[in-house]
Structure formats: structure tokens, C-alpha cells
Amino acid sequence: MVADAGDLNTREVQDALTRALELARDQPEVLARLARVKAFQGRWDEALAFANKALDLRAPFEVLPFYAEVLARTGNCPHAAFITEQLAQLADEPQATQVRRTWQEKLNPICGAAAVARTPNETEPPTGDE
Helix, strand or coil: CHHHCCCCCCHHHHHHHHHHHHHCCCCHHHHHHHHHHHHHCCCHHHHHHHHHHHHHCCCCCCHHHHHHHHHHHCCCHHHHHHHHHHHHHHCCCCHHHHHHHHHHHHHHHHHHHHCCCCCCCCCCCCCCCC
16 A cells, blocks of 8 residues: 555555545555654644544554544543553563653653653553543
8 A cells, every 4th residue: 555655645645545435445554654644744633533443443453552642642642541541551571661661762752741640550541531
């Protein structure tokens, strides 16, 4: 697929994904790619909408770390922290360490203290009131 290659911000990639969406509206892989394009463009609310839809349609597990970033960048840090910790708990080493390192280096600076109120042992997702 053209959308798998190179720069996500080219007209060719965007056109290919738009066409793919027209043909396969309920394909989580297409929606996940669109979410990445929107994120690359800094259009985080649109990225979140596409990522949510992809996950509703059972997108591949690999979408979850990206989803955590989209949540963080749209201000939903408690959910981003929750997903990140759940991923770390599910992963084998060294992937668990990498997930936590990514949180510390990439997402925690976005969220700051808002997300660190959660403890690593929490197993229930945030309610949205946080």
C-alpha cells in the first residue's frame, strides 16, 4: 500500500488512504494509518477519532502505544498513563522496560504531574473525572 511507504505527509499517501477508507471503511488497519497521518500533521483530535474507531474494530495490538500518545496529546493523560502501564504489565522484558521508558521520555513531559497521580498497580481505567 502506498500509505505504508515513506513520508506520511505527501499528497500521494493521503490520497491512497482516503481511497482506502472509501473502499474499506471498517478496516482497522486503514483507520490506524489515517490516525498516524493526522498525528503527523499535528491534528491530534482527528488522530484520536481515527484511533478510537480503529480500536473499536479490533486494531492490532501495535496501535496501543500510538493510542496512548494520541490520548496524551489531546489532554487525556490519565487514560494515556493507564494504557501505558497496562501495556507494560502485558509485555515481556525488555518490551515492558521500553514501554515505561517511552512514557518517561515522550509522554510524561506532555502530561506532567496530571498523569502521575495514578499508581502502577491500578487495574481500572480512569473514569474521566480525573
